[in-house]
Amino acid sequence: MSDTKNLRVLLAKRPQGAPTAEHFRFEETQLPEPSEGQVLLKILYLSLDPYMRGRMSDAKSYAKPVELGDVMEGGTVAEVVESRSEAFKPGDIVLSHSGWQSFAVADAKGLRKLDPATVPVTTALGIMGMPGFTAYSGLLTIGQPKPGETVAVAAASGAVGSAVGQIARIKGARAVGIAGGPEKCAFMRDELGFDAVVDHKAADFAERLAAACPDGIDVYFENVGGHVWDAVMPLLNEFARVPVCGLIAQYNTPEAKEADRLPALMRSVLTRSLSIRGFIQREFMDQRRQFYTDMSEWIASDRVRYREDIVDGLRNAPEAFKGLLEGRNFGKLIIKVA
Amino acid sequence: MSDTKNLRVLLAKRPQGAPTAEHFRFEETQLPEPSEGQVLLKILYLSLDPYMRGRMSDAKSYAKPVELGDVMEGGTVAEVVESRSEAFKPGDIVLSHSGWQSFAVADAKGLRKLDPATVPVTTALGIMGMPGFTAYSGLLTIGQPKPGETVAVAAASGAVGSAVGQIARIKGARAVGIAGGPEKCAFMRDELGFDAVVDHKAADFAERLAAACPDGIDVYFENVGGHVWDAVMPLLNEFARVPVCGLIAQYNTPEAKEADRLPALMRSVLTRSLSIRGFIQREFMDQRRQFYTDMSEWIASDRVRYREDIVDGLRNAPEAFKGLLEGRNFGKLIIKVA
CATH class of the missing domain: 3.90.180.10 (Medium-chain alcohol dehydrogenases, catalytic domain)
Incomplete structure (x- = not known):
């Protein structure tokens, strides 16, 4: 050598x-x-x-x-x-x-x-590493999806988002995936089994998302921020949970708007009893063993694809x-x- | 009649x-x-x-x-x-x-x-009704103050805030009260026993709040919003909890700033694993009986004043x-x- x-x-x-x-x-x-x-x-x-x-x-x-x-x-x-x-x-x-x-x-x-x-x-x-565990721990511990609830996630063809949607379905929730472009949307629908998919590049994205979530959103797994968040916020139901593990849309530029969106956000938090919770997966390290067990089974039984x-x-x-x-x-x- | x-x-x-x-x-x-x-x-x-x-x-x-x-x-x-x-x-x-x-x-x-x-x-x-129960349920269930932690609350001479500070102290936390004017601040310090008090009408309010919270803030009980929030946010520690029960400062006017504060808020949520949770006290009705018991005792033993x-x-x-x-x-x- x-x-x-x-x-x-x-x-x-x-x-x-x-x-x-x-x-x-x-x-x-x-x-x-x-x-x-x-x-x-x-x-x-x-x-x-x-x-x-x-x-x-x-x-x-x-x-x-x-x-x-x-x-x-x-x-x-x-x-x-x-x-x-x-x-x-x-x-x-x-x-x-x-x-x-x-x-x-x-x-x-x-x-x-x-x-x-x-x-x-x-x-x-x-899927068996940090991104998969981020999805698993954040969705189950903070998001806590219940059967019949609607779970929305962006970057849903990616490492974290694809796991979020599939785990949500395993837990009996309805998974709505958001991604950019028809190819990713088709993959989410046809390969990953999302219940609905929405292309955030569509001009009428907010309307499409609303149509895909007729009962509102109970869990929004936030890993992108930006204009997706603006479309999601009006759809959040009372007691909705928002685990925040990433804000990729604002990493390069803060994406500030001309209007200050903070007062509207806080008003929504108050009037709809929303829960917004940032997390890093290492907080939940004690769940890591259970994650390996569950995810191995889900992959083996083809309930989770990647x-x-x-x-x-x-x-x-x-x-x-x-x-x-x-x-x-x-x-x-x-x-x-x- | x-x-x-x-x-x-x-x-x-x-x-x-x-x-x-x-x-x-x-x-x-x-x-x-x-x-x-x-x-x-x-x-x-x-x-x-x-x-x-x-x-x-x-x-x-x-x-x-x-x-x-x-x-x-x-x-x-x-x-x-x-x-x-x-x-x-x-x-x-x-x-x-x-x-x-x-x-x-x-x-x-x-x-x-x-x-x-x-x-x-x-x-x-x-104190024995809706405002007292709002303080009790929101602080204990969402805020979860631990001994030695710092709990900050605004409108702290008022119905909810005064109860928040005193309950925080009963649970072993350090209570920092924010209110407007020297008379209210003196009352909070001398009558209610807050560990530190800060007048939000002071020109250097943000600096004074920072000085009153040398170890940062672990629980901020949000019942006012507005410029107090701007001073609180930089002081929130990792894993800080923010129960939101009111936004009195923005009820009459939304208090929007020229700059969009949403990206900075979400970045803080992410990088410090913050938890922001709106609530209405009726969500916690099953704690009502325990509240009556506890609060009656605390008033009788002069641990809570109103x-x-x-x-x-x-x-x-x-x-x-x-x-x-x-x-x-x-x-x-x-x-x-x-």
């Missing part, structure tokens, strides 16, 4: 609006050496997720930003190539948080071994990430690194 | 901004006659509460508006003067919802008998109500009718 280099993607500059090529820098370095208790990993797959836009900014948030000149962070599936830990041997496939690079050293105790024989290892970055959008090559990560924020991906976005 | 007239205050016109004399109309009518199962009531006290501003408007809300030409609604303490029910006899004092008038007929089954020997009957409209602002004469109700919305009352506002 002595000639092999580590390709790393560094944060070069903090974006104000949309991140572009100039905000990243590629660098090739020597392979790192594992110390006692560590392993050397060859990264096979890198997960790209909307939260990474937050890490590029130094605005106060729930996690520290990536420093300028540091490797962009991210979840990864990797192969152990050298081990100085008894827990792993070369050839093992693990889930790690090694970021945007082709090799990494990691402490053995932070890794989870994956079994390629059960489900494809890429699912550890999607779609992955795999892009080849780490050098394409910046452009793929930009597309993710613009909704150009179709399914869970993953970079094939090795 | 045949010469006695019933003085009634009717909704004459729906206000756009602040309600004034022109929005009400006084009328004298014959006394109504109770049917079987009903009683004739002489109203002793009428409660004036901020929610009544909502009933004057026909905007969609959690309760139906008062119709034009109808008696303004409201909670009342009354004396039974004639009974056609076995449950009540003349001279009984009851809690009813008879509205802004001097006499009323009511179904016996909607009344609760009060015992003047235990606590003053006016408390049934305040202040009433009693205005004499039904003809003064419109002006007193206008003052309530402007924060001119000092304590629970009650009209002495008889």
Whole structure:
């Protein structure tokens, strides 16, 4: 391996609006050496997720930003190539948080071994990983859908939204999916089994959404914000629950309107006893085991399906990430690194 | 009683901004006659509460508006003067919802008998009634203050706010009260035992509030909205809870700003895992018995104190109500009718 280099993607500059090529820098370095208790990993797959836009900014948030000149962070599936830990041997496939690079050293105790024989290892970055668990914990713990209720979710062909809709249906609720474009809408309806789908790019989106929710909305799983929220808010029923796990539409630009929408929001909260609750999945870590059990069963019995959008090559990560924020991906976005 | 007239205050016109004399109309009518199962009531006290501003408007809300030409609604303490029910006899004092008038007929089954020997009957409209229960249920069920946490509340010398602060202290939390003017602030500190008080009329209100909350705010009991909210929001800690039971500052005018505050609010909800939850106390009716028990004990042991602002004469109700919305009352506002 002595000639092999580590390709790393560094944060070069903090974006104000949309991140572009100039905000990243590629660098090739020597392979790192594992110390006692560590392993050397060859990264096979890198997960790209909307939260990474937050890490590029130094605005106060729930996690520290990536420093300028540091490797962009991210979840990864990797192969152990050298081990100085008894827990792993070369050839093992693990889930790690090694970021945007082709090799990494990691402490053995932070890794989870994956079994390629059960489900494809890429699912550890999607439906069986952080996005799937975000959907599961936020929907069930905060959203608490009841049989017959209406659950609406945006970015509904994506990693989190597709799981939200399918879990809602498993719990007996009616799932209304919102996404951009006819192809994604058809997939949600025909493959994922959503009860209704609405294209947010339609000129009459708000009217279509209202028509798709004749009994209003009891749970809105908020992961996009922006103009979808404006269409959803009038439809929220009394005692509606709004788990908030993301606001992808306002990550690049705050999408402020000319009018101040805060008074109307608070009035709706008051007059309809709404509940709006932000969350990060790690808050619910004690549900993680149950999640693995439930989701494995649901996938095995074809009650939950998933779609992955795999892009080849780490050098394409910046452009793929930009597309993710613009909704150009179709399914869970993953970079094939090795 | 045949010469006695019933003085009634009717909704004459729906206000756009602040309600004034022109929005009400006084009328004298014959006394109504109770049917079987009903009683004739002489109203002793009428409660004036901020929610009544909502009933004057026909905007969609959690309760139906008062119709034009109808008696303004409201909670009342009354004396039974004639009974056609076995449950009540003349001279009984009851809690009813008879509205802004001097006499009323009511179904016996909607009344609760009060015992003047235990606590003053006016408390049934305040600390032992709807406002006290709003504070109790919203703070304990939604706010869930833990020992050592900071609970902030506005309109803190008023019917709901004063109870919120005192219950928070009973539960081991630190109570920070916000009110307008030095007299109310002194009362909250010296009589009610708030740990810190802040005058929202101060030019440097936001700085003073921040100084009064060195560990941030874990529960903000929202009953006013407006510029207090703007000062509170940056201080909310991760996992802070915001029960919303009123927005008095925006009832007359929406207080919209030039800038759209919604994106910043939603970003805070997301990055700090905030919980914002509107509620109406009737949602928690199953806690009502426990509330009576707890609050009676707390009053008897001087752990909860209350202040009433009693205005004499039904003809003064419109002006007193206008003052309530402007924060001119000092304590629970009650009209002495008889």
